[in-house]
Amino acid sequence: MAYQDAAQALVETGRRIDSRGWAPATAGNYSVRLDDGSIAVTVSGWHKGRLTVDGIMRVDGQGRALSPGKPSAETALHLAIYRMFPDAGAVLHGHSPEAVGLSRAASGASEWVFRGHEMLKAFPGTTTHDTERSLPIVENSQDMREIEDAVRPALLTPGAIPAYLIRSHGLYAWGQDLAEAERVLEGTEWLIAAERAEAGFRRAWQP
Numbered sequence: 001m002a003y004q005d006a007a008q009a010l011v012e013t014g015r016r017i018d019s020r021g022w023a024p025a026t027a028g029n030y031s032v033r034l035d036d037g038s039i040a041v042t043v044s045g046w047h048k049g050r051l052t053v054d055g056i057m058r059v060d061g062q063g064r065a066l067s068p069g070k071p072s073a074e075t076a077l078h079l080a081i082y083r084m085f086p087d088a089g090a091v092l093h094g095h096s097p098e099a100v101g102l103s104r105a106a107s108g109a110s111e112w113v114f115r116g117h118e119m120l121k122a123f124p125g126t127t128t129h130d131t132e133r134s135l136p137i138v139e140n141s142q143d144m145r146e147i148e149d150a151v152r153p154a155l156l157t158p159g160a161i162p163a164y165l166i167r168s169h170g171l172y173a174w175g176q177d178l179a180e181a182e183r184v185l186e187g188t189e190w191l192i193a194a195e196r197a198e199a200g201f202r203r204a205w206q207p
């Protein structure tokens with residue numbers, strides 16, 4: 001993707017993610033891998049529902065700025081995904097209350113397993129509901145290297161989905177392009193919301 005197209009697409013993605021309540025305050029960050037191997041990424045501190053193309057910049061594979069601005073504080077996590085997965089073309093990060101609530105309720109757990117949902121087919125390569133997929137959960141840190149080191153083994157496990165959850169922080173999702181990354185983010189958010197609803201109904205109907 002060329003830079004101008006990527007910047008415009010990221011602005012529109014930010015509006016959609018914010019409209020779902022997954023980008024409150026200045027939370028979240030987004031990126032796209034460009035044709036020349038550099039990365040278009042959100043500038044740190046922008047409200048992601050109010051992005052303009054001035055809120056997008058370019059960095060190289062080491063996170064060094066190639067255009068004016070301070071890249072997202074979590075740029076290193078985006079770069080880690082691009083390094084691990086050569087086919088990844090876009091990374092999205094949101095802070096939905098549901099995803100963060102799940103990560104805190106499952107305190108101490110290193111994963112949350114989704115079983116039997118038709119929505120599992122939102123994950124690339126999953127063709128049936130009759131299976132299970134694990135969402136890795138890692139502890140939060142202000143040291144991006146710690147998060148990357150903690151999550152890498154789970155992400156490289158065969159059958160891993162292109163998403164993980166940072167406890168008390170938010171959800172990362174990626175795909176070969178922005179549309180696929182958004183589908184994974186949305187599918188994962190839906191699965192979390194459905195399981196929360198299920199838990200509520202089960203509680204309500206307990207004798």
Ligand SMILES: CSC[C@@H](O)[C@@H](O)C(=O)COP(=O)(O)O
Pocket residue numbers: 024025026027028029042043044045046071072073074093
């Ligand atoms: C509400 S602050 C959230 C930030 O600390 C961070 O987690 C985040 O997602 C956005 O940081 P940013 O540097 O704007 O990309």
Ligand SMILES: [Zn+2]
Pocket residue numbers: 027028029074093095169170
């Ligand atoms: Zn964040």
